[in-house]
Amino acid sequence: xxxxxxxxxxxxxxxxxxxxxxxxxxxxxxxxxxxxxxxxxxxxxxxxxxxxxxxxxxxxxxxxxxxxxxxxxxxxxxxxxxxxxxxxxxxxxxxxxxxxxxxxxxxxxxxxxxxxxxxxxxxxxxxxxxxxxxxxxxxxxxxxxxxxxxxxxxxxxxxxxxxxxxxxxxxxxxxxxxxxxxxxxxxxxxxxxxxxxxxxxxxxxxxxxxxxxxxxxxxxxxxxxxxxxxxxxxxxxxxxxxxxxxxxxxxxxxxxxxxxxxxxxxxxxx
Amino acid sequence: xxxxxxxxxxxxxxxxxxxxxxxxxxxxxxxxxxxxxxxxxxxxxxxxxxxxxxxxxxxxxxxxxxxxxxxxxxxxxxxxxxxxxxxxxxxxxxxxxxxxxxxxxxxxxxxxxxxxxxxxxxxxxxxxxxxxxxxxxxxxxxxxxxxxxxxxxxxxxxxxxxxxxxxxxxxxxxxxxxxxxxxxxxxxxxxxxxxxxxxxxxxxxxxxxxxxxxxxxxxxxxxxxxxxxxxxxxxxxxxxxxxxxxxxxxxxxxxxxxxxxxxxxxxxxx
Amino acid sequence: xxxxxxxxxxxxxxxxxxxxxxxxxxxxxxxxxxxxxxxxxxxxxxxxxxxxxxxxxxxxxxxxxxxxxxxxxxxxxxxxxxxxxxxxxxxxxxxxxxxxxxxxxxxxxxxxxxxxxxxxxxxxxxxxxxxxxxxxxxxxxxxxxxxxxxxxxxxxxxxxxxxxxxxxxxxxxxxxxxxxxxxxxxxxxxxxxxxxxxxxxxxxxxxxxxxxxxxxxxxxxxxxxxxxxxxxxxxxxxxxxxxxxxxxxxxxxxxxxxxxxxxxxxxxxxxxxxxx
Numbered sequence: 001x002x003x004x005x006x007x008x009x010x011x012x013x014x015x016x017x018x019x020x021x022x023x024x025x026x027x028x029x030x031x032x033x034x035x036x037x038x039x040x041x042x043x044x045x046x047x048x049x050x051x052x053x054x055x056x057x058x059x060x061x062x063x064x065x066x067x068x069x070x071x072x073x074x075x076x077x078x079x080x081x082x083x084x085x086x087x088x089x090x091x092x093x094x095x096x097x098x099x100x101x102x103x104x105x106x107x108x109x110x111x112x113x114x115x116x117x118x119x120x121x122x123x124x125x126x127x128x129x130x131x132x133x134x135x136x137x138x139x140x141x142x143x144x145x146x147x148x149x150x151x152x153x154x155x156x157x158x159x160x161x162x163x164x165x166x167x168x169x170x171x172x173x174x175x176x177x178x179x180x181x182x183x184x185x186x187x188x189x190x191x192x193x194x195x196x197x198x199x200x201x202x203x204x205x206x207x208x209x210x211x212x213x214x215x216x217x218x219x220x221x222x223x224x225x226x227x228x229x230x231x232x233x234x235x236x237x238x239x240x241x242x243x244x245x246x247x248x249x250x251x252x253x254x255x256x257x258x259x260x261x262x263x264x265x266x267x268x269x270x
Numbered sequence: 271x272x273x274x275x276x277x278x279x280x281x282x283x284x285x286x287x288x289x290x291x292x293x294x295x296x297x298x299x300x301x302x303x304x305x306x307x308x309x310x311x312x313x314x315x316x317x318x319x320x321x322x323x324x325x326x327x328x329x330x331x332x333x334x335x336x337x338x339x340x341x342x343x344x345x346x347x348x349x350x351x352x353x354x355x356x357x358x359x360x361x362x363x364x365x366x367x368x369x370x371x372x373x374x375x376x377x378x379x380x381x382x383x384x385x386x387x388x389x390x391x392x393x394x395x396x397x398x399x400x401x402x403x404x405x406x407x408x409x410x411x412x413x414x415x416x417x418x419x420x421x422x423x424x425x426x427x428x429x430x431x432x433x434x435x436x437x438x439x440x441x442x443x444x445x446x447x448x449x450x451x452x453x454x455x456x457x458x459x460x461x462x463x464x465x466x467x468x469x470x471x472x473x474x475x476x477x478x479x480x481x482x483x484x485x486x487x488x489x490x491x492x493x494x495x496x497x498x499x500x501x502x503x504x505x506x507x508x509x510x511x512x513x514x515x516x517x518x519x520x521x522x523x524x525x526x527x528x529x530x531x532x533x534x535x536x537x538x539x540x
Numbered sequence: 541x542x543x544x545x546x547x548x549x550x551x552x553x554x555x556x557x558x559x560x561x562x563x564x565x566x567x568x569x570x571x572x573x574x575x576x577x578x579x580x581x582x583x584x585x586x587x588x589x590x591x592x593x594x595x596x597x598x599x600x601x602x603x604x605x606x607x608x609x610x611x612x613x614x615x616x617x618x619x620x621x622x623x624x625x626x627x628x629x630x631x632x633x634x635x636x637x638x639x640x641x642x643x644x645x646x647x648x649x650x651x652x653x654x655x656x657x658x659x660x661x662x663x664x665x666x667x668x669x670x671x672x673x674x675x676x677x678x679x680x681x682x683x684x685x686x687x688x689x690x691x692x693x694x695x696x697x698x699x700x701x702x703x704x705x706x707x708x709x710x711x712x713x714x715x716x717x718x719x720x721x722x723x724x725x726x727x728x729x730x731x732x733x734x735x736x737x738x739x740x741x742x743x744x745x746x747x748x749x750x751x752x753x754x755x756x757x758x759x760x761x762x763x764x765x766x767x768x769x770x771x772x773x774x775x776x777x778x779x780x781x782x783x784x785x786x787x788x789x790x791x792x793x794x795x796x797x798x799x800x801x802x803x804x805x806x807x808x809x810x811x812x813x814x815x816x
Contacts, residue, residue, distance in 0.1 A: 036362030039355035043496075045416045056410040077313075084310040127525035128518060129489040131401055132499075135506045140328045142320035178629035178695075181589055182702060183618035183646025188653050192642050196633045219401040222493060223503070226314075236405055248398070255397045280667045282660035284637055287680050 064245035071243045072250070075231055079250055082227035083258075085145050085220065086213035089152025094206050097157050101164035107176075108168055108194060122165070125158030130216040134225035145226030152213050152220075159212075160205045167201035168194060203269050211262035218251050331511055338519055339512035349491070349498035350520055356418050356490075356497055357483035364426025364483075365476040371427060372434025379438060379446075379464070392435075395428040400486050404495040415496030422483050422490070429482070433475045434468060441467040474536045481525075481532035488521050541565050541738055542588075542706055547597035549583050549762075557583040558762045560597065565706075568736040570729050572749035575759035576782050581742040584759065585708045588740070589621045590614060602705060619646035622699030622737075624728070626711035628691040630683040630698075637679040639694050640666045643701025662701070669697040673727060689720035693727070700731060707732055707739035714744055721745065725752050746778065 017025065103109045104118030133154045137147035171194055179193035221229020228247060235243040290296040340346070374380055375388035395403070400421055407417035441464065449463040491499025498517060505514040542565040549558040557580045565571060573581050586592035588599050590606065599606040606617055622643070630639045644662045645653055652658065658666075670676055673693040683691060692712060699707060709728060713721035725743075729752045732739040743749045749756055750770045758766030758773075758781035766777050775787040 032362065036359050039358040040419075043352065043355050043359065043415045043419065045419065046412075046414070047416075049411045049416060053411055060406075060410065081314060084314055087306075088310060088314075123526055124522050127485065127522040129485065131489045131492055132502065132518070132521075135492070135503060136331075139331060139506060139509075139511075141324040142317060144316055144320070145314040146316045146321050146324075172629075172632065174625060174627050174629035175631045177591055178623065178625055178698070179631070179642055179645065181591060181618060181621070181623040181708075182643050182698070183615045184642070184653075185615060185645075185650065187650050188645045191650070191654060192634070192638075192645060193631060196631050199633065215397070215399050219399045222401060222405070232402070233405070236409065248402070251402075252394075252397050256393075280664045280671075282664045284641075284656075284658075284663045284666070284679065286635055286638060286656050 060241060063239075063241035066242065067245040067249060068240075068242035069246060071246050075228060075247055075250060078221070078228040078231050079254060081145055082217045082220075082229075083214060083254065085148040085152060085217040085225075085227050086210060086258075089149045089217070090156060090206060090210040090213055092149065092153035093156040093160055093209065094202075096153070097160040097164060098202065100157060100161045101168060102190065102194075104161060104165040105168035107171075107173070108190060118161075118165075122158045122161045125154055125156075126162065127158075128155065130155040130213075131219060131223060134220045134223045138224045143224035143226075148217060148220040148225035148227055151225055152217055155216070156209050156213060160202075160209055163205045164198060164202055167198040171197040200269060204266050207262050207265045207269075211258045214258040215255050218255070334509075334511040335515035337512065338515035339510075340516045342513060345501060346498070346517060346520060349501040349517075350524060352415055353487040353491070353497035353499070354484060354524070356415055356422055357480060357487040360419050360422030360426055360487075361476065361480040361483050363423050364430055364479065365472075367423070368427045368430035368434060372431035373438070373460075375431055375435035376438035377435075378443065388431075388435075392428045392432050395424050396432065400425050400490060401493055404490040405493040408494050413494040413496075418487065418490040418495035418497055421495055422486060425486065426479050426483060429479055430472070430475055434472055437468045437471050438464060470539055474539050477532050477535045477539075481528045484528040485525050488524075541567075541602060542740075543598075543600040544588070545598050545600075547584070547587055547599065548595050549580075549587055549592060550595045556762060558587065558594070561759075561762075561764050563757065563764065563767075565738045565740070568732070568738045569754035570732050570739045570741060570752065571755045571757055572753035573740060573742045573757045573759060574744075574746055574749050574781060577744075578761075579759040579781075580762040581759055582710055583762075585623075585710050585740060585742055588706075588708055589618050589623060591623075615646060619702055620705045622702045622704035622707050624692070624695050624699045624707065624709040624712050626714045628688070628695045628715075630691055630694055632682070632684040634683060635679065636670065636675060636681050636683060636686070636694050637666060639683055640670060640679075640697045640701055643698040646702070666697070666701060669700055672731070673697050688716050689724060692716065692720075692724050696724075696728060696731065700735070704737060707737055707741075709739055709741040711742050711744065713748065721748065729753075746773075 015022075100118055100121055102118075103114040104122055106115065109115040109118060130151050133151035134147055137150045137154075141147045141150070175197070176189060176193040179189045184192065217227050217229075218232075219229045221227045221231070222233045224230070228251060232244065232247045232251075235241075235247065288296060290299065371388055371391065374384050375392055377385050380388075403424055404417060404421040407420045411417050411420065445467065446459060446463040449459050454462060487497050487499075488502070489499045491497040491501070492503045494500065498521065502514060502517045502521075505511070505517065542563070544561055544563040547558055547561040548556070550556045561580075561584060573584065575581050583592055587594040588601075588606065590609075594607055597607070601617065601620060604617060606614070609617055631642070634642075638656065641656070641658050641662060644658055647662075648658060667679065670679055673696055675690060675693050675697070678686075678690070683694060686694065695712075707728070712728060713724055716724060725741075725748055728739060728741065731737075741749075741753065743753075750773055753770060756766065756768060756770055756773055757764060758777065760781050765780050766773070768777070778787045779785070
């Protein structure tokens with residue numbers, strides 16, 4: 001072995017990355033930091049507001065304590081309404097999302113046009129936040145829980161439709177082929193060959209989305225679409241912080257319980 | 271086998287076994303579901319007269335949305351840029367701050383009290399919807415992008431740190447023990463045994479969070495926390511539906527790009 | 541019964557799987573289709589019920605030209621052809637009974653299928669078939685709880701539920717162990733003969749094919765290179781189908797198998813022993 005070979009095989013300095021890799025990595029790091037710093041700078045944030053933030057927080061906490069528990073009687077109905085909005089919205093979605101998932105899945109869509117329409121519905125539904133959907137439906141149905149239900153449903157279609165469509169694209173193609181070979185119609189192939197295979201996914205995502213929707217419907221009232229958000233918003237604007245803390249604690253309780261229910265149910269059905 | 275087959279005539283009726291075996295339980299569940307539907311629909315305070323007007327209103331609104339009005343593009347661009355900047359900056363700050371919190375929330379490497387405090391922080395900030403956080407921050411630091419930035423930072427930190435903590439708890443402890451057995455300090459264990467196992471997923475989660483932040487940055491403005499949401503909610507108040515449509519289309523496009531980018535990067539990381 | 545002329549298939553990627561196959565089946569017999577992987581066996585079978593669209597040629601079943609049928613007519617034609625698959629292709633999350641009854645889908649409407657309300661005659665036929673394939677009493681078991689051999693029995697029952705004029709069988713035993721393979725193959729042949737239904741069976745196992753089929757067809761690179769009785773399948777013929785190889789061991793093992801398979805296996809003896 002020549003000294004050169006030896007040096008090549010047993011270098012004195014061992015590095016995990018080659019010089020080229022190192023440079024590329026540093027460029028990535030620098031790029032990320034630069035983008036973040038530039039964004040922050042360009043936002044022109046008045047940092048002096050930030051200076052007394054700790055005082056403001058302390059002030060808030062002091063005013064929130066003790067919570068005005070006698071107020072709880074008045075928020076019970078809005079709290080139930082929040083849950084109803086989430087549940088009814090999820091039920092509506094449960095009905096709508098399957099057909100949309102079917103036209104959005106490459107293996108079940110009738111043609112390219114329907115596939116494109118399905119995909120567009122999914123993207124549009126998911127891009128627009130529940131609160132923005134609520135703005136739209138408040139303009140249509142007027143303020144109230146009806147707007148909230150449709151807002152929740154329209155946002156959830158994209159979420160559930162996407163997950164169900166992915167499940168449909170992954171079904172066992174052999175079973176579908178076998179059902180086709182019996183001379184079954186297209187609808188029958190969907191019902192017997194595809195649907196049973198994706199049913200667990202449909203149930204699972206429905207329960208999962210229900211628990212997300214509970215969380216979402218707590219803020220629908222900010223734009224007038226019903227639920228606890230209406231009272232929360234007005235209490236905050238009237239600086240009734242002791243009432244706000246009661247509502248925040250109740251929301252916390254409801255969200256934690258619904259998350260637990262959803263996790264338990266999903267564990268049972270899968 | 272053949273005896274029983276000849277003794278009893280072959281049945282001509284068959285019903286698939288139900289998911290819930292006992293009929294009493296099955297009917298009880300249906301009854302409960304029906305009762306809930308009746309109760310929740312009755313409990314909602316829906317102004318049916320107003321809802322009935324909704325359908326002509328929806329038609330009217332859609333008519334006014336088209337064609338979308340992009341003429342005030344300067345306002346649109348300013349809002350969108352602010353949203354995106356908030357998302358970038360918040361994702362970066364979030365991914366940095368999430369590391370210590372995530373480590374603290376990993377039960378298998380941290381002492382119990384630290385773990386409990388970190389977990390409580392994560393649960394607290396995860397429960398509340400971004401819009402609730404946003405309005406609290408608006409009250410603390412005033413209107414503008416700073417409140418939105420802080421909201422997204424809190425949401426990102428809790429999300430990313432929860433993922434980090436779960437990854438660390440699920441990682442292979444054998445590798446940690448092996449490195450510890452060499453006499454390495456905690457910091458060295460971190461770098462040699464934990465970081466290599468967790469890093470790829472961590473980067474994936476950060477990119478996913480950037481995508482989520484872009485989506486959320488479009489709504490925090492509705493309560494005054496900066497970004498395009500502020501402009502959007504103003505257009506709804508002024509019935510400027512053609513401009514609303516322009517903003518909504520821009521948001522859909524933006525989210526689509528964000529999702530595409532996020533999927534692309536996560537594909538590369540794998 | 542079945543008449544295939546000049547059947548060709550070229551896949552979109554340019555691969556020509558079949559170049560002009562001619563095949564006539566005039567009597568109810570079990571025809572084994574042999575050939576190495578990629579010779580076009582699966583394509584041939586799938587071109588007959590058009591799960592794969594042939595690019596040229598004609599397929600006639602009882603005088604009906606299959607290749608030119610529209611969607612609805614094709615569905616009706618498919619009801620005449622039962623298919624059995626290598627990977628069983630059951631809907632795993634449905635019960636055995638639902639899988640067997642799915643063979644009648646071509647005959648019932650959407651709502652009947654949705655409510656699982658099949659006509660009484662279909663239900664009776666399904667129970668009888670399950671008994672016949674050795675799965676009596678298992679009708680409410682979910683398909684994913686069955687073993688490979690049992691699943692293939694369900695697959696056979698599903699195909700026969702169609703009361704088909706032709707059975708298309710694609711590698712029925714390739715996913716099974718040797719013993720189960722022989723049992724399944726024997727079951728398919730028995731049922732085909734019982735019902736007077738011709739069966740086209742793709743099969744890898746030359747010995748098994750020679751042993752159970754009435755007629756053997758050999759494919760090589762998309763061409764039909766052998767068509768004859770099991771006895772005509774000599775080493776030379778196998779060379780023609782598969783390429784040069786020493787076949788004496790295969791042909792001999794075939795004779796060994798015949799000894800093992802012909803008399804019923806000894807379970808009765810052991811059952812008798814247990815009885816005492």
